[in-house]
Amino acid sequence: MRLIWGISRKWTTLTLVLIAVESVLYLLLLYIFKHLINEVARSTPFNTEKVQRVEWYLAVITAGTIIYVVVKALSTLATEINAQRVKESIDEKIHECAVNLDLAFYESPAYFDTMKRARDAGPEAPNNVVLNLADIAKNCLTLVAIGSILISISWLLLPLLALFIAPTLLVRIRYAEQLYQWRRRQTPVERQATYLSDLLTEDTSAKEIRGYGLGAYIRGLYTGIRLGLMRERLQMTRRNTFKELLTNIMATLGLFACIAYLCFSLIKGRISVGDMSLFLIVFPQSYGILQGMAQGISGLYQNNIFINNLFELFDLRATLKEPEHPLPFPESDAVDLEVENMSFTYPHAKEPALRNVSLRVPSGKIVAIVGLNGAGKTTLIKLLCRLYDPSEGSIKMDGTDIRCFRSTEYRKHISAVFQDFGRFNITAAENIRWGDIDGERPESEIESASRKSGAHDYIRRFPEGYGTMMGRLFENGREVSIGQWQKLAIARSFYSNSRFVIFDEATSALDAVSEDELFQSFRQRIGNRAALIISHRLSAVRHADHIYVMGEGRVQQHGTHEELVAMGGTYAKLFLKKPVESDNAGQS
Numbered sequence: 001m002r003l004i005w006g007i008s009r010k011w012t013t014l015t016l017v018l019i020a021v022e023s024v025l026y027l028l029l030l031y032i033f034k035h036l037i038n039e040v041a042r043s044t045p046f047n048t049e050k051v052q053r054v055e056w057y058l059a060v061i062t063a064g065t066i067i068y069v070v071v072k073a074l075s076t077l078a079t080e081i082n083a084q085r086v087k088e089s090i091d092e093k094i095h096e097c098a099v100n101l102d103l104a105f106y107e108s109p110a111y112f113d114t115m116k117r118a119r120d121a122g123p124e125a126p127n128n129v130v131l132n133l134a135d136i137a138k139n140c141l142t143l144v145a146i147g148s149i150l151i152s153i154s155w156l157l158l159p160l161l162a163l164f165i166a167p168t169l170l171v172r173i174r175y176a177e178q179l180y181q182w183r184r185r186q187t188p189v190e191r192q193a194t195y196l197s198d199l200l201t202e203d204t205s206a207k208e209i210r211g212y213g214l215g216a217y218i219r220g221l222y223t224g225i226r227l228g229l230m231r232e233r234l235q236m237t238r239r240n241t242f243k244e245l246l247t248n249i250m251a252t253l254g255l256f257a258c259i260a261y262l263c264f265s266l267i268k269g270r271i272s273v274g275d276m277s278l279f280l281i282v283f284p285q286s287y288g289i290l291q292g293m294a295q296g297i298s299g300l301y302q303n304n305i306f307i308n309n310l311f312e313l314f315d316l317r318a319t320l321k322e323p324e325h326p327l328p329f330p331e332s333d334a335v336d337l338e339v340e341n342m343s344f345t346y347p348h349a350k351e352p353a354l355r356n357v358s359l360r361v362p363s364g365k366i367v368a369i370v371g372l373n374g375a376g377k378t379t380l381i382k383l384l385c386r387l388y389d390p391s392e393g394s395i396k397m398d399g400t401d402i403r404c405f406r407s408t409e410y411r412k413h414i415s416a417v418f419q420d421f422g423r424f425n426i427t428a429a430e431n432i433r434w435g436d437i438d439g440e441r442p443e444s445e446i447e448s449a450s451r452k453s454g455a456h457d458y459i460r461r462f463p464e465g466y467g468t469m470m471g472r473l474f475e476n477g478r479e480v481s482i483g484q485w486q487k488l489a490i491a492r493s494f495y496s497n498s499r500f501v502i503f504d505e506a507t508s509a510l511d512a513v514s515e516d517e518l519f520q521s522f523r524q525r526i527g528n529r530a531a532l533i534i535s536h537r538l539s540a541v542r543h544a545d546h547i548y549v550m551g552e553g554r555v556q557q558h559g560t561h562e563e564l565v566a567m568g569g570t571y572a573k574l575f576l577k578k579p580v581e582s583d584n585a586g587q588s
């Protein structure tokens with residue numbers, strides 16, 4: 001309730017007011033209707049006075065019914081608008097939560113379970129709660145109206161009805177709870193099934209699934225999981241159907257008990273014909289309303305417990321601590337990035353990925369990091385981008401620990417191209433502009449960044465140039481090669497206003513000519529920024545001002561290319577297996 005109220009006060013109030021008006025009108029109409037029937041049935045002489053009274057009742061009932069229909073339509077509209085607003089707001093909140101959580105959450109299966117449950121529940125669940133609540137409120141008020149009429153006929157009717165309908169309500173609430181608990185338990189299994197289904201339907205795995213003939217096997221795994229889930233669900237449904245049948249029989253007995261009671265009351269003359277007619281109108285309705293309420297309350301209960309999943313997600317808090325009093329970022333362009341005795345262990349991992357690493361990226365310099373697979377290079381980059389905080393040691397920017405800056409502020413000064421860079425299905429221009437989404441920069445800078453990365457060569461050949469939709473997800477989209485996508489990602493980092501450019505094997509898919517061109521004039525391309533390059537290729541690292549060699553999470557050697565070659569050891573082993581001139585000499 002607080003969630004809904006917080007999102008949409010105006011519409012929630014309007015909805016409740018309209019529902020109240022609708023119910024009061026309904027009660028008034030029934031009341032006038034009763035008088036109309038009594039007037040018609042009364043054994044008074046047929047004269048002008050009687051005709052006038054009947055006409056008056058008819059006119060009031062007709063006008064009142066028209067007003068009632070209008071109010072009902074308005075209240076349905078207001079409820080729907082309110083529900084839509086809540087739905088949009090919750091959707092927005094889920095996305096906000098996902099974006100604000102730090103990368104550490106993505107390491108944990110529990111996070112994916114919570115996210116899946118929240119996405120399964122919302123944004124429909126709060127929406128349904130609004131509709132449920134509106135329905136229950138409406139039914140309650142109508143029931144009060146009908147109840148007061150039923151009590152005026154006989155006080156026994158209401159408790160009799162409630163007694164027989166209560167078991168239906170309880171059974172439905174119990175089933176809702178069982179369903180929720182079951183879904184909660186099954187989330188990891190359902191995620192496995194979704195993963196297998198994605199493998200079968202998405203383009204990223206399509207080639208290997210066909211190449212290795214894995215289709216039938218994966219389909220078998222998927223069907224196995226789904227059939228298991230279906231069997232359990234059907235078992236629950238079967239048990240529930242049996243219970244529902246029993247309680248429905250009870251409710252029907254209750255209905256006929258009331259009918260029998262009223263028949264005898266009429267015979268004994270305890271109720272009038274007007275009462276009986278009124279009863280015949282409202283009785284089926286009250287039965288329907290009570291059943292609707294049972295459904296509404298169990299629905300509310302069910303949606304409410306699904307909403308708990310949403311709250312579970314909203315309650316997740318980022319683990320990266322933001323400083324209470326963030327320091328302003330250094331004004332000067334000449335800032336150094338320094339790593340001091342840093343160690344880091346991934347959440348849920350036993351062994352540290354980085355041990356006592358120290359290195360320096362001076363302003364305006366190009367620094368390279370090399371090492372075998374699993375040496376810890378990418379991990380170091382993630383820490384430099386402050387996607388994680390070190391377990392020990394620190395990273396300093398111009399002598400200040402980067403934890404003293406607001407993380408969003410700090411990240412603006414680092415632009416990284418990761419191995420698994422983003423391939424965004426948006427226009428080519430937007431792909432580059434996302435490197436500095438808040439900057440109001442002239443369009444020409446997009447092309448300039450694109451020229452520096454080599455992406456301009458193929459984008460200019462597209463009939464729609466930079467307006468071309470990239471990827472094949474959307475109409476008229478252009479799929480390009482991995483190397484061409486990589487050039488676009490590099491252009492994005494060049495476009496950004498950062499002081500440090502980080503390339504984590506960012507040129508691995510570039511052809512030798514493109515890569516050579518890029519690194520030959522790399523210094524001009526990055527301007528006065530500093531760069532950190534991770535690469536397995538000699539052509540990418542040999543021109544660096546300083547090179548660090550990493551192994552088993554540590555810095556093993558460092559120096560210039562010439563110094564390291566002279567030193568021998570890991571670097572020489574990595575890069576001197578083939579003649580130094582060869583582009584692929586450094587591939588590990």
Ligand SMILES: Nc1ncnc2c1ncn2[C@@H]1O[C@H](COP(=O)(O)OP(=O)(O)OP(=O)(O)O)[C@@H](O)[C@H]1O
Nearest residue numbers: 107346349353371372373374375376377378379380
């Ligand atoms: N998310 C993670 N959770 C736990 N351990 C991880 C995670 N990512 C990487 N590791 C481990 O950390 C170590 C360093 O990995 P990292 O990705 O930094 O290596 P790398 O030097 O970049 O390797 P490559 O050259 O293959 O890219 C490896 O032992 C790896 O298994």
